[in-house]
């Protein structure tokens with residue numbers, strides 16, 4: 309007899325959801341976590357959950373469907389994502405949210421917002437951010453007969469006759485009828501970033517990871533031991549940064565004018581972070597420049613929307629006067645008495661910046677951004693010397709989404725598309741659930757909860773049937 313029916317490796321959002329569902333299906337469950345507490349990156353997150361057709365939407369009078377979410381998901385990703393997995397995510401995201409609500413997570417209707425580039429609000433923000441989601445799941449784990457073992461990093465699976473039948477801890481084998489890998493992503497592992505997320509790795513020392521230090525890609529390595537295929541190459545979510553300091557930044561003011569090396573604007577500078585890093589990455593050199601004038605610098609104040617988070621030290625406000633002046637001294641903000649000189653210092657195509665600024669200023673004066681339709685009230689003239697430019701890099705690694713190949717039952721597959729018996733996976737450690745484009749804030753926690761729940765239920769049923 310196995311020591312456990314199901315062993316879950318990794319106790320973040322996906323792992324805790326899996327452990328709860330497996331226990332509720334009648335399995336004897338162990339949850340092994342490398343850190344000294346449960347939560348992973350889930351507990352550090354903003355706690356936004358992306359879903360359609362929810363009670364929270366209905367409370368706001370919003371009618372929405374999983375089908376519409378699926379069409380949006382596939383269109384934004386240009387169909388370069390596993391459609392069956394995307395469909396499962398879209399249909400189960402709503403029930404997953406209600407499951408969290410039923411356990412006590414609060415998603416206040418007034419915090420619901422359009423977190424992607426869709427026009428239906430689907431970004432459900434937990435009142436207490438990711439910490440609340442993790443605390444509620446942790447509480448539910450502790451209410452059940454689940455053996456939680458902390459400070460225990462699993463580095464090896466026990467495989468027999470091609471089937472996974474436990475994990476190896478030092479020299480001890482702990483047998484189980486099924487194993488769920490839920491170890492999160494590999495953002496904290498520079499080697500794996502080079503191997504699987506070169507777009508992030510190419511930023512060299514400018515790239516840095518904001519998630520749990522334990523997310524070093526162990527799940528990919530564990531899966532490979534059993535023959536799993538790794539899919540969804542070069543995917544994840546990067547956030548843009550002026551690279552002043554290695555601190556999370558979420559606020560980019562509308563008075564910045566972005567130009568690429570051709571000296572052209574290429575985006576509404578206030579576009580959602582979900583798409584911004586990809587757009588910047590696509591420019592010549594994979595970065596761009598934020599341009600502004602001296603009056604803008606003198607007027608740059610902390611945005612009141614982020615005052616609390618800033619005061620709590622949760623985010624960095626780069627776009628404030630004192631910080632910008634300090635970065636002029638450090639050389640990260642370039643200053644020049646004319647746009648022509650600024651253009652030269654940035655390495656922008658000669659003769660282009662002055663024309664782009666003139667066009668932008670005309671739009672500011674005429675009351676409409678005719679090029680990219682940025683809200684006019686956020687725009688400022690760029691007229692008063694000295695002028696400034698800061699290079700913007702897509703370099704903050706928020707999450708990775710290259711990983712183990714799974715099916716809609718969270719079973720792990722090998723390269724021949726065969727199921728690896730006894731092996732299940734969920735969350736950031738899996739690949740091809742999230743596509744090349746992050747569909748909006750909440751995409752990843754929805755993935756963790758939806759497939760975590762499926763992995764828990766399916767692993768329990770597999771293991772109990774195996775006997």
Ligand SMILES: Cc1cc2nc3c(=O)[nH]c(=O)nc-3n(C[C@H](O)[C@H](O)[C@H](O)COP(=O)(O)OP(=O)(O)OC[C@H]3O[C@@H](n4cnc5c(N)ncnc54)[C@H](O)[C@@H]3O)c2cc1C
Nearest residue numbers: 318320322342348349350354356462492735736750752753
């Ligand atoms: C600052 C920040 C803000 C974010 N905001 C949002 C947001 O608002 N909405 C959204 O959708 N996404 C957000 N994300 C991304 C999202 O939080 C994660 O992608 C998601 O929570 C991953 O869940 P997971 O369960 O797969 O992994 P995690 O929550 O990271 O859990 C993985 C767990 O596995 C453990 N582990 C790793 N290796 C081993 C091992 N070998 N043995 C045992 N245990 C191991 C880790 O210690 C960790 O506890 C954010 C991320 C960050 C960093």
